[in-house]
Amino acid sequence: MNASRGDNAMETRMKTPTDTPMETPGETGAATAEGADAPRPGTRRRRPPLGSQRFGLAIAFLLLVAVFAAVSPEFRTLGNFFDVTRQVAVTAILAAGATLVILTGGIDLSVGSLVGLTALVSVAASAHGLPPVVALLLAVAAGAFVGLVNGALIARAGLSAFVVTLAALTWLRGVVYVGTSGGAVFTKDAWFAFFGQGAVAGVPMPALITLAVFAGCGLLLRRSVFGRHVVAVGANAEAARLTGVSVPRVLTRVYVISGVCAGIAGVIVGARLQSAVPDLGGGYELQAIAAVVLGGTSLSGGRGGIGGTLLGAMLIAVLVNGMTLLNVSSYYQLIIQGAVIVAAIALDRLRLRDGR
Amino acid sequence: MPVRTPEPLRTDEPLVRMRGVTKRFGGFTAVDHADLDVHAGEVHVVAGENGAGKSTLMKTLAGVHALDSGRILLDGAAVSIPDTATARRHGIAMVHQELTLAPTLSVAENIVLGREHRTRTGLFARARARDEAARVLATLGARFSVDAEVGELSTGEQQLVEIGRAVAEGARVLIFDEPTAALSAREAAALLDLVESLRASGIAVLYITHRMEEIQRLADRVTVMRDGRVVASLRREEATPEAIVTRMVGRPIGALYRRARPRPRDQVRLRVTGLTDGGYVRPASFEVRAGEVLGIAGIVGAGRSELVRLIFGADAAASGSVAVDGRRVAVRRPADAIAHGIALVPESRKDQGLFLDLSIAENIALAGLTRRPPRMLRPGRLRAAAGPLVARLGIRCRSVDQPVGRLSGGNQQKTVLAKWLSLDPKVLILDEPTRGVDIGAKADIYALIDDIAAQGVAIVLVSSELPEVLGLSDRVLVMREGHIVAELSGDLLKEDIVMQYATGADTAPGRPAA
Numbered sequence: 128m129n130a131s132r133g134d135n136a137m138e139t140r141m142k143t144p145t146d147t148p149m150e151t152p153g154e155t156g157a158a159t160a161e162g163a164d165a166p167r168p169g170t171r172r173r174r175p176p177l178g179s180q181r182f183g184l185a186i187a188f189l190l191l192v193a194v195f196a197a198v199s200p201e202f203r204t205l206g207n208f209f210d211v212t213r214q215v216a217v218t219a220i221l222a223a224g225a226t227l228v229i230l231t232g233g234i235d236l237s238v239g240s241l242v243g244l245t246a247l248v249s250v251a252a253s254a255h256g257l258p259p260v261v262a263l264l265l266a267v268a269a270g271a272f273v274g275l276v277n278g279a280l281i282a283r284a285g286l287s288a289f290v291v292t293l294a295a296l297t298w299l300r301g302v303v304y305v306g307t308s309g310g311a312v313f314t315k316d317a318w319f320a321f322f323g324q325g326a327v328a329g330v331p332m333p334a335l336i337t338l339a340v341f342a343g344c345g346l347l348l349r350r351s352v353f354g355r356h357v358v359a360v361g362a363n364a365e366a367a368r369l370t371g372v373s374v375p376r377v378l379t380r381v382y383v384i385s386g387v388c389a390g391i392a393g394v395i396v397g398a399r400l401q402s403a404v405p406d407l408g409g410g411y412e413l414q415a416i417a418a419v420v421l422g423g424t425s426l427s428g429g430r431g432g433i434g435g436t437l438l439g440a441m442l443i444a445v446l447v448n449g450m451t452l453l454n455v456s457s458y459y460q461l462i463i464q465g466a467v468i469v470a471a472i473a474l475d476r477l478r479l480r481d482g483r
Numbered sequence: 484m485p486v487r488t489p490e491p492l493r494t495d496e497p498l499v500r501m502r503g504v505t506k507r508f509g510g511f512t513a514v515d516h517a518d519l520d521v522h523a524g525e526v527h528v529v530a531g532e533n534g535a536g537k538s539t540l541m542k543t544l545a546g547v548h549a550l551d552s553g554r555i556l557l558d559g560a561a562v563s564i565p566d567t568a569t570a571r572r573h574g575i576a577m578v579h580q581e582l583t584l585a586p587t588l589s590v591a592e593n594i595v596l597g598r599e600h601r602t603r604t605g606l607f608a609r610a611r612a613r614d615e616a617a618r619v620l621a622t623l624g625a626r627f628s629v630d631a632e633v634g635e636l637s638t639g640e641q642q643l644v645e646i647g648r649a650v651a652e653g654a655r656v657l658i659f660d661e662p663t664a665a666l667s668a669r670e671a672a673a674l675l676d677l678v679e680s681l682r683a684s685g686i687a688v689l690y691i692t693h694r695m696e697e698i699q700r701l702a703d704r705v706t707v708m709r710d711g712r713v714v715a716s717l718r719r720e721e722a723t724p725e726a727i728v729t730r731m732v733g734r735p736i737g738a739l740y741r742r743a744r745p746r747p748r749d750q751v752r753l754r755v756t757g758l759t760d761g762g763y764v765r766p767a768s769f770e771v772r773a774g775e776v777l778g779i780a781g782i783v784g785a786g787r788s789e790l791v792r793l794i795f796g797a798d799a800a801a802s803g804s805v806a807v808d809g810r811r812v813a814v815r816r817p818a819d820a821i822a823h824g825i826a827l828v829p830e831s832r833k834d835q836g837l838f839l840d841l842s843i844a845e846n847i848a849l850a851g852l853t854r855r856p857p858r859m860l861r862p863g864r865l866r867a868a869a870g871p872l873v874a875r876l877g878i879r880c881r882s883v884d885q886p887v888g889r890l891s892g893g894n895q896q897k898t899v900l901a902k903w904l905s906l907d908p909k910v911l912i913l914d915e916p917t918r919g920v921d922i923g924a925k926a927d928i929y930a931l932i933d934d935i936a937a938q939g940v941a942i943v944l945v946s947s948e949l950p951e952v953l954g955l956s957d958r959v960l961v962m963r964e965g966h967i968v969a970e971l972s973g974d975l976l977k978e979d980i981v982m983q984y985a986t987g988a989d990t991a992p993g994r995p996a997a
Contacts, residue, residue, distance in 0.1 A: 346606070350606040350607055350609075351605070351606050351607055352599040352601060352606075352607045354607065355588065355592050355596070355599060355607055356596075358585065358587055358588055359585035359588055359592075359596055361587075362585040362586050362587040362588060362634075363583070363584065363585045363586060365583065366582070366583035366584050366585055367585060367596070367597070368567070369547065369567045369579070369583040370567070370583060370596045370597040370648070371567060371568035371571055371596075371597035371598065372596060372597045429585070429586070429587045430587050
């Protein structure tokens with residue numbers, strides 16, 4: 128019994144000496160399939176569950192909070208907490224959209240410039256006397272439209288996400304300069320300013336909007352069919368395609384969502400400043416990506432989640448806030464920020480290796 | 484979607500008729516006017532050598548490739564199958580060699596992927612997906628949780644998920660592409676049982692394989708393909724191994740393994756002592772003499788590639804030593820091995836052996852550049868250096884500036900060999916040197932191995948093609964589960980003896996290795 132079973136396994140890889148694949152230049156794909164490296168039986172790809180990573184991040188976050196709370200009385204106030212949420216809102220909202228994009232294995236570098244554009248759109252709309260809600264909708268529509276353009280170029284035309292959104296980062300900034308003629312645009316509408324400066328029951332509007340965005344994206348990602356498709360495309364796009372998932376549609380949609388998030392973030396920034404300046408939002412895209420990566424979402428796609436992203440964004444915001452309260456020079460803050468991101472991810476790697 | 488109860492069997496009328504199906508890739512005709520009928524409740528084996536067009540023909544049915552001409556009739560009506568979604572709507576599903584699963588999603592999510600149900604609130608109906616997955620997997624005899632992450636499952640389990648997805652969709656035609664190739668023996672046996680029960684339930688099974696035992700056990704009908712054409716369609720009783728092989732090969736088997744080299748010299752070129760990775764690969768000791776070809780045989784997963792990678796420093800050894808020409812050499816990384824005259828032609832040339840976008844000349848020069856880095860690269864000199872090797876190995880190309888990715892598999896493999904030969908290695912390790920290589924190039928590579936050995940190089944040959952190992956080697960080590968279990972030479976170089984050791988039936992004669 129043993130022998131015959133073994134024979135089977137042996138025979139599987141034993142070919143006759145007269146194997147005659149017709150190798151032709153155009154057929155390399157078929158040749159790979161025929162002689163492909165088969166996964167070895169019994170081996171399992173070990174990957175740690177995502178939960179453990181977020182657990183580690185949560186511990187780090189709580190530690191940081193505890194340390195700052197211990198050394199800084201100002202840090203401990205509710206007012207300061209709301210300051211942190213106001214600071215984190217824009218990055219976090221952009222990071223929520225970026226999470227979906229990165230889960231598909233893509234990247235969206237355009238959101239910083241897009242915040243500049245949507246802030247301009249909303250402020251300008253408000254300055255022209257349009258109601259705040261209309262200003263908001265216009266900004267979101269502008270964001271969605273740019274996301275649609277990016278998504279179509281990436282998903283339908285098959286261009287690289289990095290290149291398409293890098294180009295968008297540039298041309299959108301150009302549009303903002305054209306729109307502002309290089310100067311600032313102001314609005315005096317107090318109701319519009321409410322999006323960025325107001326509060327409901329003491330909770331700042333930006334914090335409420337952030338919560339709403341994360342709740343929406345979380346629901347979308349975890350509970351909707353679309354969310355399953357986002358993960359499937361990132362994990363194995365070819366498998367998703369062969370299973371009947373419309374990969375281009377999924378890809379287009381994530382860039383639209385990223386654009387919508389940029390629209391919302393733009394309104395918050397514009398409302399907070401009650402103005403739009405040409406260089407608004409520059410570099411925000413990298414902060415958002417940093418939060419996503421810190422939150423444990425894999426840049427190669429298919430693995431990660433929205434909860435980690437929120438934690439990642441909060442961690443950076445608390446770090447900045449605490450250091451500012453402790454009078455750390457803003458120059459050094461940048462150095463420390465970068466070091467913390469690398470350290471967090473390196474620690475994570477080490478932990479995974481030990482866990483094997 | 485519930486598991487569809489199959490239609491009553493109508494074995495007289497084929498469920499699928501393929502007529503004159505032709506598929507070209509560029510100027511190359513992969514499938515040429517192929518006809519094929521499949522009935523419900525039968526297993527129809529499609530046999531043929533690598534590259535005969537089996538997979539391509541099946542992929543036109545599964546909607547992976549759109550056909551260039553010909554017709555497909557389903558239940559007697561012509562259908563167009565431009566994509567996989569359409570194929571699936573027609574109840575045609577394919578279990579690919581490279582499984583089409585999303586590794587980070589759960590079993591249940593994969594089974595409903597692409598046709599998910601929604602709750603009344605529009606969300607993903609998770610509970611329903613789990614129920615459906617559990618029901619289908621139970622009928623397939625699966626024993627893992629529907630919540631398991633697919634990437635954590637074994638290959639065989641992943642295949643069950645893929646089959647489960649097809650069954651859950653109500654597939655009437657199920658295509659398997661060499662399904663046992665990647666499976667362990669136990670998983671393979673279970674799969675064959677499963678295929679039989681799928682047939683009993685009325686599903687039309689198309690089964691690509693070139694394994695005779697599977698054909699004997701499963702086939703109700705065998706279609707043999709060669710060079711893109713259907714050369715025979717045999718009923719079960721006609722489908723003897725001889726009949727199939729004759730049609731598969733279609734030409735006489737020449738003297739592939741000619742030996743022109745003299746007997747190995749006494750000088751030991753490579754000595755490996757107690758080499759281990761500290762895990763799967765048990766401490767291994769052996770020596771290879773100048774002019775000798777040492778074969779390493781064993782089933783997939785026996786640790787052969789892992790062992791030779793240790794010699795080359797591609798993976799780190801935990802303990803043990805390697806000596807070349809009597810001098811112990813410290814091999815911590817491939818660069819050390821190369822510096823000491825050890826070369827490795829790796830298992831997968833596309834992933835590990837070549838830069839597909841670089842030219843032939845650049846690929847050949849690359850190994851030498853790391854050893855003797857010049858200050859400036861001179862394209863003329865690279866070309867001049869590559870020329871003689873290209874000629875010696877018979878690499879067929881328009882010029883040495885051609886990107887390697889444009890060459891055929893055989894010529895790519897010769898380029899890898901040329902790269903290492905440019906360094907005049909003392910020890911040449913070949914890991915599956917003829918995988919995916921056509922017969923002509925194979926014969927060339929065999930002659931070349933003989934020629935290199937004749938010049939005094941010690942050759943270590945790892946291959947899953949037993950005739951190749953036996954035909955080329957002076958001695959053969961057999962590995963099983965990380966151990967070297969036997970060393971065979973002379974009269975003991977027989978397929979059945981090697982297999983007995985490789986599979987663990989240890990009653991064979993020969994000298995068990997220490």
